[in-house]
Amino acid sequence: MNTDKRIILILNSIIIISIFFSFTVLANSERGFENPELLISAAELNEKLENENNKLKIIDVRNSARYLLGHLPEAVSMWQDDFSNPEGWVEGLIAEPEAFSAAVKEKGINNDSEIIVYDENSGIWAARLWWIFRVYGHQNVKILEGGYDNWKAEDFETKILPNYPEEGNFVVKDVKNEWIVNSDTIAENLDNENFVVLDTRTEAEYLGEETNSGAPRKGRIPNSIHLEWDSVLNEDYTFKSAAEIQKLYEEKGITKDKEVIAPMCHTGVRAAHSFLALKLIGYENLKLYDESWVGWSSRSDLPVEKK
Structure with a gap:
């Protein structure tokens, strides 16, 4: 040529x-997102792969069985044990910085990596890992919208053999403590109208009709507001428009002028998805209640409401 x-x-x-x-x-x-860079489409990611971006790192946040049945090219597998604290006072808490650095480094990820995370479809686990990366100072991380299901629907290439990359150099250099709130601070603000506790669990959990393992009591935090985490998604697991999402929150009185909006669920996973949705439409006053219902219900000194 x-x-x-x-x-x-x-x-x-x-x-x-x-x-x-x-x-x-x-x-x-x-769709009107103020922060559209938090998401990536299957087509855009496929284009990046075809252009052999050496800084691109893809993380599959599904269990190992699903990963081995098929995953994106070059994707490494991470599951909740890789980014949770096994010694936390309640289950599911964010991993300590040193442990998270070691787990991420093992997956071949560097401090300058462009990270894409995906799960099966809804983004619920991908959002949890996205949130943890952001808490630990890594800003260049996106979620594959629609997850593995969407990738397959587009008929893009998949692999079966696991990916074992060379060790990376990722180290947590910064911690955004302002993105986390604990039980004591929640308790101090139960009557503060400008401090919103957003309960993202199912209605049955919120009403105290049922709960999941690890929580000794059923119910909800007094004065908390309920909006289930997946209300912001379309049937194909893509996000609704910013206008639709904002309407959902504003109808519940969750507006951008609130002092704090603290999403919570059972162990902070669904809450991270709601944190992401709020970030997408430009909310900045967010703090994830990482101890969530397991933490609150485990403390007998904290009040609980039902129905």
């Missing part, structure tokens, strides 16, 4: 990539 043809081919490739990226950005901007 002569030089002129090679230059034309390169220029055409650049134009195609630019057009594709523009369409992806437009699709998210049409």
Whole structure:
């Protein structure tokens, strides 16, 4: 191939990539997200893979059995044990910085990596890992919208053999403690109208009709507001538009001018998804209640409401 043809081919490739990226950005901007960069589509991720981005690291946040049945090319597997604290006073708490650094480093991830996380479809576990990366100072992390199901629906390439990369150099260098709130602070603000506790569990859990393992009591935190975590999703697990999501929250009195909005659930997983949804539409006053219902219900000194 002569030089002129090679230059034309390169220029055409650049134009195609630019057009594709523009369409992806437009699709998210049409939904009105203030922070559309938190999500990535299957088509956009596939384009990145085809262009062999060496800094790109993909994390599969499903259990190992599902990972071995099929996963994205180059994806490594991480599950809740890799990013939870086994010695926490309640189950599911965020992993300590040193332990998280070691687990992430083992997966070949570096401090300058562009990280994409995905789960089966809803983004619930991907959002949890996204939140932890962000708490620990790594900003360049996105969620594959629609997860593995969407990737498969687009008929993009999958792999079965596990990926064992060389060790990375990831180290937690910063901690955004302001993104976390504990039980004592929640208790101190039970009557504060500008401090919203957002309960993202099911209605049955919120009403005290049922609960999950690890919680000794059923019920809810007094004055908490209920909106189930998946209310913000369409049937195909993509996010609704910003206007639709904001309406859902504002109808519950959860507005951007509140002093604090603290999502919670059973162990902080569903809460992380709601944290992400609020971030997408530009809410900034967010603190995840990581101890969540397991933590609150385990303390007999804290009040509980039912129905």
